[in-house]
Amino acid sequence: MSQSLKFYFDFLNQSSRALYIFLEASKIPFEAIPISMVKGEHLTGEFRDKVNRFRKLPAITDHGYQLSESVAIFRHLSREKLVPEHWYPRRQLGRSRTDEYLAWQQTNMDVACTDYFQQKWLIPHLQKTRASDNALNVAGKHLDGTLNDFEQLFLSSHKFILGENISFADLSAICEIDQTKSVGFSAFKNRHKLSRWYDLVRDELGPYYKSVQEQFDAALKQSNQREQRQGEVQAQALKQ
Amino acid sequence: MSQSLKFYFDFLNQSSRALYIFLEASKIPFEAIPISMVKGEHLTGEFRDKVNRFRKLPAITDHGYQLSESVAIFRHLSREKLVPEHWYPRRQLGRSRTDEYLAWQQTNMDVACTDYFQQKWLIPHLQKTRASDNALNVAGKHLDGTLNDFEQLFLSSHKFILGENISFADLSAICEIDQTKSVGFSAFKNRHKLSRWYDLVRDELGPYYKSVQEQFDAALKQSNQREQRQGEVQAQALKQ
Numbered sequence: 001m002s003q004s005l006k007f008y009f010d011f012l013n014q015s016s017r018a019l020y021i022f023l024e025a026s027k028i029p030f031e032a033i034p035i036s037m038v039k040g041e042h043l044t045g046e047f048r049d050k051v052n053r054f055r056k057l058p059a060i061t062d063h064g065y066q067l068s069e070s071v072a073i074f075r076h077l078s079r080e081k082l083v084p085e086h087w088y089p090r091r092q093l094g095r096s097r098t099d100e101y102l103a104w105q106q107t108n109m110d111v112a113c114t115d116y117f118q119q120k121w122l123i124p125h126l127q128k129t130r131a132s133d134n135a136l137n138v139a140g141k142h143l144d145g146t147l148n149d150f151e152q153l154f155l156s157s158h159k160f161i162l163g164e165n166i167s168f169a170d171l172s173a174i175c176e177i178d179q180t181k182s183v184g185f186s187a188f189k190n191r192h193k194l195s196r197w198y199d200l201v202r203d204e205l206g207p208y209y210k211s212v213q214e215q216f217d218a219a220l221k222q223s224n225q226r227e228q229r230q231g232e233v234q235a236q237a238l239k240q
Numbered sequence: 241m242s243q244s245l246k247f248y249f250d251f252l253n254q255s256s257r258a259l260y261i262f263l264e265a266s267k268i269p270f271e272a273i274p275i276s277m278v279k280g281e282h283l284t285g286e287f288r289d290k291v292n293r294f295r296k297l298p299a300i301t302d303h304g305y306q307l308s309e310s311v312a313i314f315r316h317l318s319r320e321k322l323v324p325e326h327w328y329p330r331r332q333l334g335r336s337r338t339d340e341y342l343a344w345q346q347t348n349m350d351v352a353c354t355d356y357f358q359q360k361w362l363i364p365h366l367q368k369t370r371a372s373d374n375a376l377n378v379a380g381k382h383l384d385g386t387l388n389d390f391e392q393l394f395l396s397s398h399k400f401i402l403g404e405n406i407s408f409a410d411l412s413a414i415c416e417i418d419q420t421k422s423v424g425f426s427a428f429k430n431r432h433k434l435s436r437w438y439d440l441v442r443d444e445l446g447p448y449y450k451s452v453q454e455q456f457d458a459a460l461k462q463s464n465q466r467e468q469r470q471g472e473v474q475a476q477a478l479k480q
Binding site: 053054065067068069070071072075076079080093095096099100102103104106107153 | 293294305307308309310311312315316319333335336339340342343344346347393
C-alpha cells in the first residue's frame with residue numbers, strides 16, 4: 001500500500017538511523033526509500049528535483065509536503081502523528097530540555113562525530129587513499145573533548161538524559177556515537193558514565209535499534225567490499 | 241519588580257538580539273541582564289556557576305529553571321508564555337517550515353555570519369591586530385555562497401519566509417545578516433530579492449528592531465573606542 005509518509009534515508013548517516021528507529025518504535029506507517037549518498041543518489045534524479053531542494057538526507061514527504069533537517073522532521077512527526085509521549089515529553093519541561101540537547105548536538109556532537117567518520121572512513125573510501133594521520137588525530141582530539149562535554153553536561157545519576165525515561169535526545173545521541181564506534185573509535189575508555197548510559201539506551205531500544213545497527217554494519221561492509229573488488233579489478237588491469 | 245523570567249544577553253551576539261526583539265515585540269515581561277562576552281563575563285562568577293552550565297549566550301532562567309541554546313529558548317517561550325501566533329504559526333505546517341529554517345540556519349547561516357564577524361572584527365579586536373586578508377577572503381566567499389543559498393532556498397515572491405506574515409525565521413535571519421553588515425559586508429550587491437526581503441522585515445519589526453540595532457551599533461563603537469584609548473595609553477607609555 002502506498003503510504004502518505006515517505007522517508008528517504010541512508011543507513012550510513014546517523015540522523016537517518018535515529019529517525020528510522022523513531023518511526024519504527026512509534027509504529028508510524030511509512031514508506032522507506034533508501035538513497036545512497038556514497039553513490040551520489042541524493043544529488044540527482046527525482047530526489048533532487050521533487051523530494052528535497054536541500055539535497056540532503058534524511059528527508060520526508062508527508063502528503064506531498066517536503067521537509068528536510070532531521071530535527072525539523074522529528075518535531076513535525078511529533079505534532080502530526082500519534083507518537084508515544086516519552087520521546088518528547090510535555091511534563092516537567094521535557095520538551096525544553098530535549099530541544100536544548102538537540103541544538104547542542106547540532107553544533108557539537110554531530111560536527112565532531114561526522115568529522116571523525118569522514119576522516120577515518122568516508123574520505124579514504126571515496127578518494128581510495130589511506131586516512132591522513134594528522135587529520136585523524138585532530139578529529140580524534142576534538143571528538144574526545146566533545147564526548148567529555150556530553151558526559152558532563154547531559155549525563156547524571158539518572159538512567160537517561162531527561163531522567164528515568166528514554167527520549168529522542170538519547171536516541172539521537174546513541175546514533176551519533178555509533179557513527180564513530182563503527183569505524184573503530186574507543187568512545188568508552190575512561191568514560192564509565194557514558195558506557196553505562198550507552199548500554200541502557202541500547203537495551204531500551206531493543207530490536208528496533210538492533211535491526212538498524214545490523215543494516216548499518218552491512219552497508220559499511222558492502223561499501224568496503226565493493227571498493228576492494230574495484231581495487232582488484234584495477235590491479236588486474238594494470239598487470240595485463 | 242523582580243521578574244520570574246531573566247534573560248542574559250549580549251547585543252554583540254545575533255541570537256541575543258533576535259530573542260530580545262522577540263521578547264519585547266511579544267510583550268513578555270522579563271528582566272534584562274546584559275553580560276559582556278568581550279570582557280569574558282560569561283566565563284565567570286554567578287553566570288557560570290548558577291545561570292548557564294554551557295557558558296554561552298543567550299540564556300534564560302524561568303522560575304529558576306535554566307535553559308541555553310537560542311532555538312530551545314524560543315520554543316520554550318512559545319510554549320510557556322503568551323506569544324502572538326505569527327511568530328511560530330500552527331496553520332499550514334508553519335511550525336515545520338520554521339523548524340526547517342532554524343535548523344538550516346544553525347549549520348549554515350550562523351556559521352558563515354559568525355565566522356565573518358570573528359575574522360573581520362572580533363579576533364583583530366581581542367588580539368589587537370589587523371584582520372588577516374586571507375582568512376577574511378575565505379570567510380567572505382563562504383558567506384557569499386551561504387547568502388546565495390538563503391535567497392534561493394527560503395525567499396520567494398512572498399513577503400516573508402513563510403508567506404505573508406513575519407515569523408521567527410525572518411527575525412533570526414535578519415539578525416544574522418546584521419552581524420556581517422555591521423562590520424562592512426555588502427550583503428545586498430546583486431541580491432535584489434534579499435534586499436527587498438530585508439527592508440520588509442526591518443519595517444515590519446519597527447521600533448523594537450530599531451532600538452536593538454542602535455544598541456548593537458553603540459556596543460561596537462564603545463568597544464572600538466575602548467581599544468583605541470588603550471592603544472593611545474600604550475603608545476604614550478612607550479614614548480616615555
